[in-house]
Amino acid sequence: MSENKIKIQVPIMADLAAKGKKPEYLFWVCSAGAFDDRYKKVTREFVKILTYLNIDYAVLGTEESDSGDIARRTGNEMLFQMQAMTNIEILNGYEVKKIITCCPHDYNTFKNEYPEYGGNYEVIHHTQFLRDLIEEGKLKIDSGIFKDKKITYQDPCYLGRGNDEYEAPREVLNIIPSRKIEMKHHKEFALCCGGGGGQMFKEAEKGDKEIFIERIEEAIETGADIVATACPYCMVMMTDGIKYKNKEEEMKNYDIAELVSIALGL
Numbered sequence: 001m002s003e004n005k006i007k008i009q010v011p012i013m014a015d016l017a018a019k020g021k022k023p024e025y026l027f028w029v030c031s032a033g034a035f036d037d038r039y040k041k042v043t044r045e046f047v048k049i050l051t052y053l054n055i056d057y058a059v060l061g062t063e064e065s066d067s068g069d070i071a072r073r074t075g076n077e078m079l080f081q082m083q084a085m086t087n088i089e090i091l092n093g094y095e096v097k098k099i100i101t102c103c104p105h106d107y108n109t110f111k112n113e114y115p116e117y118g119g120n121y122e123v124i125h126h127t128q129f130l131r132d133l134i135e136e137g138k139l140k141i142d143s144g145i146f147k148d149k150k151i152t153y154q155d156p157c158y159l160g161r162g163n164d165e166y167e168a169p170r171e172v173l174n175i176i177p178s179r180k181i182e183m184k185h186h187k188e189f190a191l192c193c194g195g196g197g198g199q200m201f202k203e204a205e206k207g208d209k210e211i212f213i214e215r216i217e218e219a220i221e222t223g224a225d226i227v228a229t230a231c232p233y234c235m236v237m238m239t240d241g242i243k244y245k246n247k248e249e250e251m252k253n254y255d256i257a258e259l260v261s262i263a264l265g266l
Helices: 013-018 031-035 037-052 069-073 077-093 104-117 126-135 167-174 211-221 232-244 256-264
Strands: 025-028 098-101 122-125 150-153 226-229 252-255
Touching (some): 031 037, 031 232, 037 256, 069 077, 069 104, 077 104, 098 104, 122 126, 126 167, 126 256, 150 167, 167 256, 211 232, 226 232
Parallel strands (some): 025 098, 150 226
């Protein structure tokens, strides 16, 4: 199915509320998904999937702010609490129950840190959401567009070690006909991409080798054509690593949502 066959009209929470409607899911776009040129493509592809599968969802639009994750990780606790309480007031005002997000950092913040301030939601990472659709028989892929490709997966720290979710992304990748190959360090032993905790916004600390370079070298060792990611920070760092190693012709980086969308022909 080509893009022009799907009418994309992203529903806004305030517009639905004015009509007395409450969507089942809030899709939290996240700062990267709204402002980073590369990750905006991931947002678009995931929205295509939501539309294609007739998911009842909405976004906050201009009412969405940052989750506060980076503020807390970098030591600005007051800013974090201000952002958290503002977001919670908006979310609770719309009586949000379920939140889907493509960002493991926001996923972790909503799931584990917002409850302390009165924000209690069912938080779902987009790979978990896609996995659930697969298990329900609502998401099937017959396309062989990636059948000759080798795919390796970069575990995001805040999804994997932070929240013990290793299988959902792999289960989604497994329905895409292709060859899957793990890096030397994976799952609970996976290396960090080097971008989380505010590290992406500061100069690298002194050391023998920057972590994103070490990580992309592991990906290159697998012989993979595609590095699949499920986090905006991982995408930035893996893409930078590919460029640093001059592997842009041989290796590509796609979010899992992008791979699903492409395989569906959306």
